[in-house]
Amino acid sequence: MSRAGQVLAAVRRLAGLLLAVALLAGLPMLTGCAPKDRAVGDSWHEGTVPHDGVDRSDTLVALIGCPQKGGKDPDAGLDSRILASLKAERMKGYFSSAQSTGDQQDGVQDAINRGVSLILIRRPGAGDWTPALKAARKAGIPVVEFAQSAKAWTPDPGRLYYAATVHPVDPSGHPRAPLLADALQTIVDDGPHARIMAVRLSAE
Template sequence: MNRAGRVLAVVRRLCGLLMAVALLAGLPMLTGCAPKGRAVGDSWNDGTVPHDGVDRSDILVALIGCPQTGDKDPDAGLDSRILASLKAERIKGYFSSAQSTSDQQDGVQDAVNRGVSLILIRRPGAGNWTPVLKAARKAGIPVVEFAQSAKAWTPDPGRLYYAATVHPVDPAGHPHSPMLADALQTIVDDGPHARIMAVRLSADREGAEDEHRQ
């Protein structure tokens, strides 16, 4: 990792620590960690100078689960597959379960307090997301939606609060789609990426049938 990458990693750690101190002390939120006019993790432009990013061993992803809509969960096991996919590519992650939109938002706030590298939200529920998304933005933490299909999340018309939507695809039918870990690494590093990205949870056919159903 070169000097620019080391500086980026240090700045993000400091943002997380400063946010935690501000929350504990009841101080106003700090805003210096948020890029002007763009979402954290989506502020690159054609003039951005290429640089090495954050080491994968230093990345921590908070996976926020989705509320269950019925007795039978059609996505049973998906959270475990997401974390296993990240672990296989040397990215650490933890799971925050949720039974409601409020639980999801509490999980996001907890992730902000912990100073994670990226927040990955599965199927965000309906509700007012602006306060917690603002908190993540002010802390300099990119937010990504993990969706079932290639459809952008709706609460962010100004593209200020979340960096991208990712959705899983069959690795056999989409061999050139990036691994989830690679897509999230690009966002953490604020590299060029699409607003909606198809991603693979596994590198081969194993587990493809389950992914294709998501």
């Protein structure tokens, strides 16, 4: 091989080595699906490229019940109304009962294992929610709090690991509020949404 050929071969080897180093350096950026310091389902920002979302009939919601006080649920029947609301809009859901915060967090882990589309938690109990919320975030599953009022979830004051809080309103007084299924679908599809959203459980 001529001197010029040897130089050219050496340059090509060096270029290949530099390319390999560059690719390896970029690997950590490719391994995580969740955006840094943002909740899954809350990563939309101005300039985000629109994408086709999950088909409504393929969306599965895990509804985690709230701990009961004194053996009584002040909102008896609400879980059934929530599931009926989802079903009416062609969205699948299942209920996971809970007697304590630990039960709720176990329900979150079970939902992660099932590979659900979204986790909806009714009135999260007091306690350390960070491990459960981080696990859901790592799995790419948005977590939404179902509250009775328009108040942000206190267990995650930094709002890094849950996507939104939704609360039911009277359809007649709030005709423009989205249906629950529509709000949850927007979150699953990572569309733009408010942190706290009023939702209707029925059209009327």
